Amino acid sequence: MGAFAVEVSIVGAGLVGCLLACFLARRGHAVTLYERRPDPRRAGAERGRSINLAISERGIDALRRVGLDKVVLDTALPMPGRMMHAVDGELTFQPYSADRDRAINSIGRADLNRTLLDAAAALPGVRLCFDHRLTSMDVDSGRMVFQTPGEPGTVTATAPVIIGADGAFSAVRAALQGRPGFDYSQEFLDYGYKELVIPAAPDGGFAMDPGALHIWPRGHSMMIALPNPDRSFTCTLFWPKADFASLTTPERITALFAERYPDALALMPGLSDDYLRNPTGHLVTIRCAPWVVPGGAAVTALAGDAAHAIVPFYGQGANCGFEDCVELDRCLAETGDDFAAALPLYQERRKRNADTIAELALANFVEMRDKVASRVFLAQKKVEHALERLLPGRYVSQYELVSFSTVPYVEVERRIARQRRWVAAAGAGIAALAAVAAIGGARGRHK
Amino acid sequence: MGAFAVEVSIVGAGLVGCLLACFLARRGHAVTLYERRPDPRRAGAERGRSINLAISERGIDALRRVGLDKVVLDTALPMPGRMMHAVDGELTFQPYSADRDRAINSIGRADLNRTLLDAAAALPGVRLCFDHRLTSMDVDSGRMVFQTPGEPGTVTATAPVIIGADGAFSAVRAALQGRPGFDYSQEFLDYGYKELVIPAAPDGGFAMDPGALHIWPRGHSMMIALPNPDRSFTCTLFWPKADFASLTTPERITALFAERYPDALALMPGLSDDYLRNPTGHLVTIRCAPWVVPGGAAVTALAGDAAHAIVPFYGQGANCGFEDCVELDRCLAETGDDFAAALPLYQERRKRNADTIAELALANFVEMRDKVASRVFLAQKKVEHALERLLPGRYVSQYELVSFSTVPYVEVERRIARQRRWVAAAGAGIAALAAVAAIGGARGRHK
Known part of the structure; x- marks a missing residue:
């Protein structure tokens, strides 16, 4: 627990905003969550716009830290592998892990959001403000203006710490984008x-x-x-x-x-x-820097899709956003809840990881839509799983590390690159031995 | 001249907006130029914010096509090379071209802008609207809202063709940026x-x-x-x-x-x-795509810095923007002044070139701030100029092609890459011959 409670405003009560509110409230901070939509627990869920989520180890680990893993996994459906449908109707099942018990978990975004909202609302110090659409903010003073229904139609609030968790088309990020020195790409x-x-x-x-x-x-x-x-x-x-x-x-x-x-x-x-x-x-990939902008009287930061929207093909969007919350919590613990020190540390640790998973997610689209239909690819995956069982903990597939571990994404990429060089060298060695043996055999025959 | 005059609105009466107005008016189109600032020919020039321009062949070629090259070059100062100042005050002159008569030309942005404004205003069919700041536009209908001084404070206008030539922080581009599918980076x-x-x-x-x-x-x-x-x-x-x-x-x-x-x-x-x-x-590099967005009743396009702001280290920002005008004029000529056909063609031809000069400009910063101080680099440049004189038209330096030709930037990059491979191969060949000669010599001595 931090020594002093800090007033934190989180813009966006989606998955990352709600989970972050849980983490911060548990540290004793006073959190106000602003959400432009009505309370989804009263209104009906939007349909037709959200891909189902596949929650895997990174997301589960984050939920576990706030005691929500069991309640979330209770309503989730485990998917231990992919089922490929050929045009002729032939089905091929390919497990995600050499350990067949490991599964990613299908869950509806709306259900998960309601669970997280309930959890945040139940914590002391958390205040929820629905129907609040951020229309402008001043990064230096931490002053935010929200559009609200009815009269007078606007609400103004100020906070020393503002966290934009308002998604790919973040209004908080839009306020940062006009500042010189803010790198941005969509x-x-x-x-x-x-x-x-x-x-x-x-x-x-x-x-x-x-x-x-x-x-x-x-x-x-x-x-x-x-x-x-x-x-x-x-x-x-x-x-x-x-x-x-x-x-x-x-x-x-x-x-x-x-x-x-x-x-x-x-x-x-x-x-x-x-x-x-x-x-x-x-389908958009959004990258920006910096994620943390100190003003005179306030500091503004971004988390989740607002900082790093990625394509959904590795099932990591929400998992990665949840990891942001874990890392910020860790940085606060390391700095004695000094947000001015913790937020830059959080950015330094997470930005490279977010950049890496953005690339892996783009690459995985090609694998999903094309390669999984190939027999060669499926055979490679079988060899990979055999290697994993043969060399437990030494040979681990990229999918395994991304979906069934909390190894940082940059570390996953480095490890897979090393492993590929090693396998290539081993393959070359085996080929050389085979060639030597063949030459030896040929010479033997000539004698 | 086109068969039918088209009403074109150009937003931004800077260098590119004014030159484009000249090209379009000469084709018989009715051009309205909107500029958020007051008329610079009456108000004083802004100081301290604009790097002097170095107009080179691409810019001069564009000016020549509208008969403005002589009047512009009359007030320009030719710079045939770089003068390097060492810390101890030693001066080293390095010509830009093997042909010492070739020079880039120093000119003030404000002077050039006034000359171009006068030229545009003198053409029939050109209307200038100063103090008009674009605050919103509807891409489908071609409706623009401008903020103006005094009452009522806003002016509304509609045009079937809108061209944003309003610089690196373009308001026209901002209207496009919210549309899904619009790629953007700063x-x-x-x-x-x-x-x-x-x-x-x-x-x-x-x-x-x-x-x-x-x-x-x-x-x-x-x-x-x-x-x-x-x-x-x-x-x-x-x-x-x-x-x-x-x-x-x-x-x-x-x-x-x-x-x-x-x-x-x-x-x-x-x-x-x-x-x-x-x-x-x-110092910002801005890339976006598409540059041309068709709406229901209008088509919107971007030109100059609004489409491709680059860093100033190759002296090509204005030159590249002027080339946009030449290319659009050429596309209109090829399509019988059908903007709906000409604008996508213009985009297809210019986008790759703008991407290339953006990279070359970034790379040239390293050359200017660091490499030019090295004796090895200066010696290389001397060898390069010697090769140019030895193999006229066959060996041409990158700087020569960028600054003293109108060869498209992508073609420059391809040609330089080919030339480097060729020089490397020739160098390797000479080294091999030298080695053979040396071995032969050694053998001779051993006999």
Whole structure:
């Protein structure tokens, strides 16, 4: 616990904002959470815009530290591997880990958000302000202006510590972006995404195996499906934007699914309606620096997607945001809850890691939509898992380190690079030995 | 001339906006130029914020096409090379070109802007609106809202073609940036810049040789100076931001100049005042895509710094922006003045070139502040110029192609890469021949 309670304003009561409020309140700080939307525990959840989450070790570790791992995992569905769907309907299961008990966990964003909101609200010192949209802020004084419903329509607040956890299109970051010296980039993929549904089967059960993340890899595009507790699956199409734009009638939608996703089409009675109703989302990578900007009377920092929005293909967006909270908590512990010292330390430790997972997530899209359909790739994965069992703790796959450990992402990348060089050298050595043996054999025959 | 006159709104009456207005008006289009500042021909020029321009072949070529090359070059001062100032006061002149008649031309931004404004205003169909600050625009309808002085304080206008030529912090680009799919990055150097002055000598003449761009290369920082028609020099410091921040008293400013720029200090009576009064500018590279966004009833495009702000170290910012105007004029000619076809073509041809010069400009900073102080580097440049004279038209330096040709920047980069491989291969061949000769010689001696 810190010696002095600090007034912290967190903008954004999404996953990262709520979890961060829990961490800070447990350290004795007074946290006000501002959220532009109404309380989601009263209003209905937004549908059709959020990819299901796959919570893995980094996220679970963060939840464990605030005592929320069990309640969250209770409603989650474990997915120990990928189920690939070929066009002819053939299924291939590929475990994520050499240890088949390890799984990533499917969970709905809205459910998880409600759980975290309840947890934050239950802690002393946490105040929730819904329907507060940040419209401007002054970084030097820590003064924030919020738009609110009804009269007078605006609320002003000031805090010595402001943390923007308000997502990829962060209003806090927008206030920093105009300052000279603030590096910023937003990079979109030429791909969009769209959510669809595979409802529960007529008998009330799952229409497919719920113990897997389902993938329909189709080279330049793909569909995935994650199970939900109500026995439906949330499907997500990842297609080139041009493909979405050109597919606009129920007849053509059905025809395309009959050709490319025939086994799924049979399970999607509402396909055309869902397709035409749901919006096409965009996939963006956002990088910025610095994440921490000291002003005269306040310090502003960014966390989660506001600091580092990444594409969803490694299932690490929320996990990485949760790790931000763990690291900030650790930095506060190391600095005696001195935010002015802890926040720059947090930035120094997290920024490189966020940059690394952004790259890994982009690279994994190619693996998911294309490589997993290849027999060579699947054979490589089997060899990899065999190596992992043969050399436990010495040979570990990238997926294993990203999803089933809390080894920092930069360390994962370094370790995998070393491992690849080592395997290449070992392979070359084996080939050389084989060549020597072959030459020896040939000479022997000539004698 | 186009078959149909089109109403074009250009936002920003800086260098690129004015030159573009000239090109479009000469094609018969009706151009309205909106500028947020007052008419600079009436108000005084802003001082202390703009590096002198070095206009070279690309810029001159553009001016020539609208008949403005002679009037602009009349007031410009040719700089055929660099003059390096060592700490001990030793001077070294290095010509920019093997052909010593070729020069880049020092010119004040404000003077050039006034000349271009006069030229645009003199053309039929051009309307100038000063004191119009764009506050919002709707890309689909082409509706723009401007803030103006006095009552009612806003003006609304609509145009089927809107071109943002409003600089690095473009308001037109800001309207595009919120659209999904718009890639954007702003990247600052850890360096700032500050303008200083070397006034005319007591006898009314130049205090240094006006036939050169003067450089004080000091490893991690530098100062440059360009001559002005009033016989003063505009000096610009390029220092790490931390150095500016730490130097805040007249005594320390003078002491530092005495140590690092002693020959310049003797020529700068107003040094401390200038240093403390003038702001520290920032150096940013801005990249974005697309540059052209079609709406329902309008099309919006970007040109000049609004599309591609670059650092000033290759002296190509304005030259590159002027090339944008030439290319757009060419695309209009090729498409029969169909803006909907010409603008995407313009983007396709210019975007890669702008990306290339952005990289070359960043790389040239290292050359200017560090390498030019090295004897090895100066010797290399002499060899390079000798090769150019030996193999005219076959061996051409990068600086020559960038500054004294209109070869597209991407083509320059490709050609230089080819040339380097060729020189390396030739060097290796000569070394091999020498080795063979040496071995032959050694064998001869052993016989």
